[in-house]
Amino acid sequence: MNLAGSHALRRYSRHLLIPEIGLAGQERLAAARALVIGAGGLGAPVLAYLAAAGVGRIGIIDDDVVDESNLQRQILFEQTDIGRPKAEVAAQRLHALNPQIAIDALQRRFDASNARELVRLYDVVIDCSDRFTTRYCTSDACSLEGKIEIFAAIFRFDGQVTRFDPEGPCYRCLFPHAPEPGSVPTCAEGGVLGVLPGIVGAWQASEALKALLQIGEPLRGRLMLVDALAARTREVRFERDPECIRCGENPTLFEPVDRPEEESVALTGVAEIAPEELDAALREALLLDVREPHEVALGLLPGALHVPASQLEARMHELDSAKRYVVACRVGVRSRWAIGRLRDAGFKRLAHLDGGLLRYAALDAGFEFF
Amino acid sequence: MPKVRVLAFARLRELLGESREVALAEGATLRDLWSSLLAAEPRLQGLESGMRFACNQRLCADERTLHEGDEIALLPPFGGG
Numbered sequence: 210m211n212l213a214g215s216h217a218l219r220r221y222s223r224h225l226l227i228p229e230i231g232l233a234g235q236e237r238l239a240a241a242r243a244l245v246i247g248a249g250g251l252g253a254p255v256l257a258y259l260a261a262a263g264v265g266r267i268g269i270i271d272d273d274v275v276d277e278s279n280l281q282r283q284i285l286f287e288q289t290d291i292g293r294p295k296a297e298v299a300a301q302r303l304h305a306l307n308p309q310i311a312i313d314a315l316q317r318r319f320d321a322s323n324a325r326e327l328v329r330l331y332d333v334v335i336d337c338s339d340r341f342t343t344r345y346c347t348s349d350a351c352s353l354e355g356k357i358e359i360f361a362a363i364f365r366f367d368g369q370v371t372r373f374d375p376e377g378p379c380y381r382c383l384f385p386h387a388p389e390p391g392s393v394p395t396c397a398e399g400g401v402l403g404v405l406p407g408i409v410g411a412w413q414a415s416e417a418l419k420a421l422l423q424i425g426e427p428l429r430g431r432l433m434l435v436d437a438l439a440a441r442t443r444e445v446r447f448e449r450d451p452e453c454i455r456c457g458e459n460p461t462l463f464e465p466v467d468r469p470e471e472e473s474v475a476l477t478g479v480a481e482i483a484p485e486e487l488d489a490a491l492r493e494a495l496l497l498d499v500r501e502p503h504e505v506a507l508g509l510l511p512g513a514l515h516v517p518a519s520q521l522e523a524r525m526h527e528l529d530s531a532k533r534y535v536v537a538c539r540v541g542v543r544s545r546w547a548i549g550r551l552r553d554a555g556f557k558r559l560a561h562l563d564g565g566l567l568r569y570a571a572l573d574a575g576f577e578f579f
Numbered sequence: 580m581p582k583v584r585v586l587a588f589a590r591l592r593e594l595l596g597e598s599r600e601v602a603l604a605e606g607a608t609l610r611d612l613w614s615s616l617l618a619a620e621p622r623l624q625g626l627e628s629g630m631r632f633a634c635n636q637r638l639c640a641d642e643r644t645l646h647e648g649d650e651i652a653l654l655p656p657f658g659g660g
Contacts, residue, residue: 388629447638
């Protein structure tokens, strides 16, 4: 793309002044295409910096809508955006930020059905998703389509950032086995420091721009560990795993796969209580709330028994296996884990609050719950 | 009795602290290290799901034997974005 003489030069003057970028580099960015998977905490800074930097075509894929609880960190969105599709709002903001670039707003979920055809259309893919199944799907699609992926994940104060290249290593070399469903809390479950995705997403944007410009030392085969609480970063080196099912010596995985089982654990033999049914169910059972103490400080249902999941094993003796319990947490992930532990300990009269206390609270607008 | 330094991240750090020294029997592997941490801190139960170890800033297999002065990082996967 020829930028020389155009008014774009003024916009990018601070790039043009850097020997490693200059006019040739800026033209390279203008001709580049980046796909950002997920317009959430990480997606916000990644999208903003890539758009501002003049990456010529940016794809945004996200099937979610803006929720008020996103605004603590997802800085592309405003109060009045609540309820609107994230991909659409993000595209609007980026267009306002830089009208010289093209934006593809894809309001759907990135999954095995569309992963390869989407990835094929871009030069670099930035994984800003929030589910393990999407992360494996992204890495597999990039490996199969020969694309560079810039990966990051966040939890509370911690971040992980790295780059995966088509020749490996890939995400499966780093984490060959997805964690047991429910064993790893999401941001919605565990929380996240609002600025953390800003820090980590900025690293992703930097690596994506370096990849497109082909400059510097790539964060390849190096997992950067960000600890915002200690204000420290560390690095762990890793290589392509010869045993990797995707990029190893004898690969067996040739298509991305969706793993819906990662999203919800089947609790065979345990009744699922819908939020609407909870009040009736509690006439014959006790509510066992397994949220952590700092969450319960924000509100506990009257009559509920509170044993945090982190203390469940140590405090199992406080529970009576002859009694009926409806086990609940915030969104229904830790409560499934707790039911597994309780069943192992011989509890049989268990039911599970589907969707957690968050969905129950949503039934009654008068009940404040966070 | 080799002594190793254990660095923990994310949820594991919340239970183990950022860094601690652990003494192990001669010939102990990373798996043995995890068992000893689990014995000291039962709340770690289940958190090994999907976890990887790094030894001296390099990702390594769970069967690796530990040596005096090794720095071990416990790396849980997390998915948030």
